[in-house]
Amino acid sequence: MGRNGPVMNPVCCGAQVPCDRCKARDLAVCAVLDEQELQRFSAAATSARLEPGQTLFHEGEPAEEMFSLTEGMIKLYKLLQDGRRQITGFLMAGDFLGLAFGRTYVYSAEAVTPVRLCRFRRAAFLRLLEEMPHLERNLLGRASSELAAAQEQMLLLGRKTARERLATFLLAIAERQHRGDREPVELLMSRSDIADYLGLTIETVSRTLSTMRRVGAITLDGKSRVYIPDRDALRSIAGL
Amino acid sequence: MGRNGPVMNPVCCGAQVPCDRCKARDLAVCAVLDEQELQRFSAAATSARLEPGQTLFHEGEPAEEMFSLTEGMIKLYKLLQDGRRQITGFLMAGDFLGLAFGRTYVYSAEAVTPVRLCRFRRAAFLRLLEEMPHLERNLLGRASSELAAAQEQMLLLGRKTARERLATFLLAIAERQHRGDREPVELLMSRSDIADYLGLTIETVSRTLSTMRRVGAITLDGKSRVYIPDRDALRSIAGL
DNA sequence: CGAGAGGTTGAGCAATCTCAACGGGGGTGG
């Protein structure tokens, strides 16, 4: 799969501002790389696209590739045999995935929106990593904040009520989308995805959102646009 | 707080076999360090002890130190303002903690059993890290497996029933303690800790264990010794 | 021996789930 077309909005290093240096390269990694390193990265990477619903890889498959997202949203999830699903995270432009040091992927990854990403053969990536310690530091920082987010999510799943979960979720999205206090939040994922992320059923998600609307905590525009009139009010519902 | 007494069972690099090189040093990090590096590490570290119930640090405090556990068990947890608690993990000899790249600790840490650990000033540790890229790789590997464990726990908290949670928990402990199929598992933590780890109440934990005993899935000897006659049976209860 | 902490058990309750009906929007085929 080769490069196809210009990159619209590559985001670098998890930062929000697209970085000129990788704009033309469809790379999300360019953290502290110098020009020469960046070229070597480009050489090791190929670009790819996914449509909503398409699977990037399944839990348990041999982890032969690593990816960085340059556009769109991907969900990560784990399944029990009877089909119960837990979504462990939503990734956005600038995020890495597949950084498994084990032999196989420990989760499945599927596109939520149309996605553009950059693939590395695992071995090649690890070789590059070897030679660029500053990149390793960057990855360690990412892993560390992902871990913090995971612990936050454990608190949510283990101890928060449905109301609190939804409130927490909406606030987190608002922050991630850098929405001003007046701007709406866009839910790019389905109710079913939200439910499986929050450890609830779609019915409970739906009911809880309806109640929040009725109470005036949020306004809904269509199914996926959410206005939050008073963020502090929502924060107090979120329980933190 | 200086060194006090001989080290009984330091565990290295998260591996299970104590390593001679750090036995005398009360260090858990000696991964791929050569003799000189190890000496520098010893120089940067001080040793400490904690009694059960003592707190190492609280969520939100400035993260000025990092630790590696050489003996005993520590629990990590997060709180909501009303006191609801989620334990996000139990650490054992060889584990790191406090590896926050942010300014503050993102969780609290408290001793479950008597604990022996090794403290580093954060700045000193990061400096050492800078100079020992192989150590950084080691930490990245640890972070990556912690992340995998966190995702497994999200699946548990979001989607498993009380029975499945307990079964999963017992199996995980059995593995961590490398118990043969006949040997009992030791629950070093209280029912309340187990409940807060599994997102349940102590009553549900107690009832569920009783039921498992009644059904013959486990045998209890006192409050904390658990025999698992048939691990596969328990695995099938665990739902994976 | 009494007090307190930790654990178990019981009864009733409540939050969330399950099952089911219904509605709207978008795509498709006649």
Add this chain to the structure above:
DNA sequence: CCACCCCCGTTGAGATTGCTCAACCTCTCG
């Protein structure tokens, strides 16, 4: 262009798991 269908989301009613509150038990410690 319209009718139909299907997917997704919403709403309702009843079931169920796990929680709350309370009693009781056991062990340890003073």
